[in-house]
Amino acid sequence: MPDTLAIKRISATPSAMIPLSSLRSSGPVYSKLVDISKCIGCKGCEVACKEWNDLKVEQTANFGSYQSHKDLSSNTWLLMRFNEVAVGDDDVDWLIKKDACLHCEDPGCLFACPAPGAIVQYQNGIVDFNQDQCIGCQYCVSGCPFDIPRFDKETKTVAKCNMCIDRVEAGLEPACVKTCPTNAIQWGLKEDMLALAEKKVETMQRRGFEHAALYNPGGVGGTHMMYVVPHGDRLEDYSLPAHPVASPMPLSGLNVLQRVGSYLLGFGVLGALGHLLAFGQESAEDSEGPGA
Amino acid sequence: MSPRLLPRFSFLERVVHWVVGVTFVVLLLTGLAFSYPSLFWLTMFVGGGPAARVLHPQVGALFGVGLLVMFLLWVKDMFLDALDKQWLGAVKHYAMHERDKVPPAGKYNAGQKMFFWLQSLLGVLFVVTGLLLWFPEYFGAGLLNTARLLHYVGALGGALLLIVHVYLGTVAYPGTARSMIDGKVTEAWARHHHPRWSGDRADG
Numbered sequence: 001m002p003d004t005l006a007i008k009r010i011s012a013t014p015s016a017m018i019p020l021s022s023l024r025s026s027g028p029v030y031s032k033l034v035d036i037s038k039c040i041g042c043k044g045c046e047v048a049c050k051e052w053n054d055l056k057v058e059q060t061a062n063f064g065s066y067q068s069h070k071d072l073s074s075n076t077w078l079l080m081r082f083n084e085v086a087v088g089d090d091d092v093d094w095l096i097k098k099d100a101c102l103h104c105e106d107p108g109c110l111f112a113c114p115a116p117g118a119i120v121q122y123q124n125g126i127v128d129f130n131q132d133q134c135i136g137c138q139y140c141v142s143g144c145p146f147d148i149p150r151f152d153k154e155t156k157t158v159a160k161c162n163m164c165i166d167r168v169e170a171g172l173e174p175a176c177v178k179t180c181p182t183n184a185i186q187w188g189l190k191e192d193m194l195a196l197a198e199k200k201v202e203t204m205q206r207r208g209f210e211h212a213a214l215y216n217p218g219g220v221g222g223t224h225m226m227y228v229v230p231h232g233d234r235l236e237d238y239s240l241p242a243h244p245v246a247s248p249m250p251l252s253g254l255n256v257l258q259r260v261g262s263y264l265l266g267f268g269v270l271g272a273l274g275h276l277l278a279f280g281q282e283s284a285e286d287s288e289g290p291g292a
Numbered sequence: 293m294s295p296r297l298l299p300r301f302s303f304l305e306r307v308v309h310w311v312v313g314v315t316f317v318v319l320l321l322t323g324l325a326f327s328y329p330s331l332f333w334l335t336m337f338v339g340g341g342p343a344a345r346v347l348h349p350q351v352g353a354l355f356g357v358g359l360l361v362m363f364l365l366w367v368k369d370m371f372l373d374a375l376d377k378q379w380l381g382a383v384k385h386y387a388m389h390e391r392d393k394v395p396p397a398g399k400y401n402a403g404q405k406m407f408f409w410l411q412s413l414l415g416v417l418f419v420v421t422g423l424l425l426w427f428p429e430y431f432g433a434g435l436l437n438t439a440r441l442l443h444y445v446g447a448l449g450g451a452l453l454l455i456v457h458v459y460l461g462t463v464a465y466p467g468t469a470r471s472m473i474d475g476k477v478t479e480a481w482a483r484h485h486h487p488r489w490s491g492d493r494a495d496g
């Protein structure tokens with residue numbers, strides 16, 4: 001069924017300041033579910049992402065890893081990070097992370113953005129950047145708890161995964177989901193994905209991964225790309241922050257201060273005016289000339 | 293008969309002051325646009341959001357240079373002396389236009405000197421935090437977010453100071469503004485506002 005792309009929040013508008021969950025939601029809400037235990041590291045998703053979104057190919061270089069690129073970029077929205085980590089006493093494991101926008105329910109990028117309309121969150125959970133409204137300040141980059149948006153020096157705008165919003169709007173799954181040969185990436189209603197994740201976690205725990213867990217962090221209101229990780233006690237080894245927060249301290253303080261500041265500035269101007277009315281001008285009472 | 297005029301600010305001093313003044317106002321307006329979505333339209337004056345984002349730090353660099361030159365030109369006259377400290381204690385009378393109860397000021401009164409020092413201090417804060425925000429790709433998120441907070445604190449302080457400064461320099465004390473336009477003041481103005489300086493000038 002095609003989606004209507006109803007809007008939930010727009011950057012630098014009042015909708016960006018309403019505390020979460022008090023916003024009404026209507027229509028289907030989607031999520032990806034990434035089961036890292038099923039990933040075989042083929043990187044088909046990376047290719048599908050580049051192809052569907054028509055992203056420029058970047059020269060890669062061997063830097064001693066199976067990973068394709070060193071980092072995300074404005075033209076690489078999806079990167080499978082091959083974290084090589086010691087597991088147990090004598091084993092090494094790839095704790096692969098599908099590094100891309102998590103489409104937070106409370107998007108720190110959107111809260112940090114000063115340009116009206118540059119970041120839009122849809123009712124269906126997708127957070128998308130509108131490059132034509134972006135002013136290139138990169139506040140979203142430092143506002144994102146997952147270090148996702150990347151600045152393009154040529155266009156002076158930022159870019160990131162848009163969850164293949166054009167496909168979703170047409171009732172299709174995102175390109176990476178479509179491509180994944182092992183179903184390690186799945187797509188559906190968020191409630192269905194949560195139920196599926198629960199079953200996966202149970203199965204893993206039964207098989208001896210006692211710390212298997214779902215990654216859907218509450219500090220950002222949950223995400224619309226969730227992970228099931230076999231080693232839930234080692235989130236940092238997957239490059240997943242254990243406690244991400246949508247608007248952490250310096251930024252939340254800034255918000256309060258800006259509100260206080262707007263009153264101070266207003267009172268400052270009124271105060272000067274009031275002083276003028278109360279005390280008038282003080283001229284140099286000179287007899288030597290007018291207006292002096 | 294036209295009043296006797298005393299030279300107060302040289303051409304160079306006036307140019308530097310207005311470089312600082314004009315750049316600061318441009319920075320304030322574009323900065324407010326980035327801070328308050330309801331004021332984002334202010335970016336129109338410089339050609340829209342992306343242009344404002346490009347211009348703000350460039351104008352900021354000019355402001356920084358101007359402020360530095362202004363600091364070097366004026367710092368020698370800005371140290372507080374004993375009478376200035378008494379002046380600060382009598383600031384209430386100064387504000388209420390009870391000039392007879394205020395110790396006489398030199399070339400600058402203690403309030404102007406404090407303004408000078410505060411703006412210079414804020415200038416350092418602006419430049420340091422502004423440089424971080426200008427080149428964010430070299431710094432971490434926590435540092436950048438802290439820089440945003442401090443940059444705003446500086447702007448708020450600078451804006452509040454500016455309101456007082458412009459009010460006193462233009463409306464409150466007629467005859468002051470021309471010192472920054474043609475560089476001259478009347479002798480009566482000097483006697484009234486800066487008696488110790490006018491004495492130097494007239495006698496020496």
Ligand code: HEM
Binds near residue numbers: 403457468472
């Ligand atoms: C944009 C509006 C501004 C106006 C209308 C204005 C006006 C004036 C005037 C009339 C004076 C001369 C005072 C006197 O003769 O004693 C002055 C001095 C001065 N201005 Fe400004 N100014 C402005 C902006 C600024 C800014 C943005 C700064 C610094 C950040 C600044 C720093 C100073 C300093 C340090 C002095 C000398 C000390 C003092 O008079 O307080 N001005 N200004």
Ligand code: SF4
Binds near residue numbers: 148149
């Ligand atoms: S992961 Fe980062 S870029 Fe994506 S929605 Fe969350 S805050 Fe925004």
Ligand code: SF4
Binds near residue numbers: 129138
């Ligand atoms: S870089 Fe663009 S999208 Fe990011 S915060 Fe700035 S204006 Fe918003």
